[in-house]
Amino acid sequence: MKKPVYLDYAATTPVDPAVADEMIKYLTLDGVFGNPASRSHGFGWQAEAAVESARGQVASLIHADPREIVWTSGATESDNLAIKGAVAGRDNAHIITSTIEHKAVVDTCKWLEAQGVGVTWLDPGSDGRIQPDQVFSALKPETVLVSLMLVNNELGCVTDIAVIGAELRSRGVMFHVDAAQAAGKLPIDVTAMPVDLMSLSGHKVYGPKGVGALYVRRSPDVRIEAQIHGGGHERGMRSGTLPTHQIAGMGKAFAIAEACLEDEIQHLEHLRSSFLAGLEALPGVALNGSDTCRVPGIINLSFEGVEAESLMLGLRDLAVSSGSACASATVEPSFVLRGIGLSDELAHRSLRFSVGRYTTAEEIAFASAQIVDVVTRLRAVR
Incomplete structure (x- = not known):
């Protein structure tokens, strides 16, 4: 496997x-x-x-x-x-x-x-x-x-x-x-x-x-x-x-x-940029949170027309989450996303992607391609 x-x-x-x-x-x-x-x-x-x-x-x-x-x-x-x-x-x-x-x-x-x-x-x-x-x-x-x-x-x-x-x-x-x-x-x-x-x-x-x-x-x-x-x-x-x-x-x-703090920040910034660039061809994707006052390693995205749970099932080759690990036992939408004004429906369409020290450029390219493919297929069968 x-x-x-x-x-x-x-x-x-x-x-x-x-x-x-x-x-x-x-x-x-x-x-x-x-x-x-x-x-x-x-x-x-x-x-x-x-x-x-x-x-x-x-x-x-x-x-x-x-x-x-x-x-x-x-x-x-x-x-x-x-x-x-x-x-x-x-x-x-x-x-x-x-x-x-x-x-x-x-x-x-x-x-x-x-x-x-x-x-x-x-x-x-x-x-x-x-x-x-x-x-x-x-x-x-x-x-x-x-x-x-x-x-x-x-x-x-x-x-x-x-x-x-x-x-x-x-x-x-x-x-x-x-x-x-x-x-x-x-x-x-x-x-x-x-x-x-x-x-x-x-x-x-x-x-x-x-x-x-x-x-x-x-x-x-x-x-x-x-x-x-x-x-x-x-x-x-x-x-x-x-x-x-x-x-x-x-x-x-x-x-x-x-x-390695400075090198790590640069590494994560590069990964973030590459990841988001790989999703540019996919319409209906929105960034949750600030795009300026933020750390590079956490990227929270909403996908129009796709439930996060369905998307995670489709992304079996990626380990991602729909929110905090400490709140993953509940099926309720993220209280953080609701706290910034997202509707329950939009919160249920959001995933958190977080990269780190060992994430590679090849993995990012693979991940973004997988997301584009799975989201496109899920939207087609709505």
Whole structure:
């Protein structure tokens, strides 16, 4: 059976071979398998050194201090820790977020809302972007936190974090940014932006699944209450034995991403241009989201007269998705696409194509040709 062309990098990325090689060093008796919290012998010291080295590698990609990186099990936990941790113990707390955030943010805010926390839900424009003035207009004296994603996981559009962050810093309001889809895809500087909390994921950057990080700015103004209690690991913010092999893998992945960032951006831009050029002969194709303020690796398209599910069945040689992997268990149309104004009918006709480090020009040519062929055939039998 022919292996499908993988065009779902926004859902997850394959582990870079160099990352896999690094992880193996921390699993077996011949390697550094100790508990990083065991400080009474060399096995633990070596593991701790590996964890701290990786902490520095993750911090370097986003221009943070290594002491500001808190290890988690992934961006979902990071989002939960940031948002719940920011409002814990605060009376009359108020949060601002948007209706098209990742489910880890949306569902967390909905849960807090049910507990009595005030939440203002901002609606994006048709390009999928939240404008700074929307945020500033929604601020209240009791606003504790604003939580917005840097890159939308379904549309690829980019939020103007720097402008929003500067204003929030001047007003003393904490700013959380979900950067799971942004790390390794565009330059990030948490100081210049500026942000107080940033969620990161290993498996979106060619690292392993099951590990992530939360950047927590070292400042008395940024107070986060732990959501997992135990041994007081990670400066008391996240207890639990650290998975050295996964952390080392994430560190290696982030180091590679930093080293090849500019080349990777150029590679993805070329793939995007080639992919869209290959579809130019096909009428009735619309781009969802911004065509200017976006990362190159995520392309969300609507196909007139063709249901996305039927199209995916026809594209058996391509691995694509109709939306976020975290919402794929539902047959409801994407809440992100509905959030930018698409009708249910048009949302049901949309697919997300996402390319990455290992996507080749030949695969893109094959994919675009397949799409043109399948869409043309499906329209002919309507």
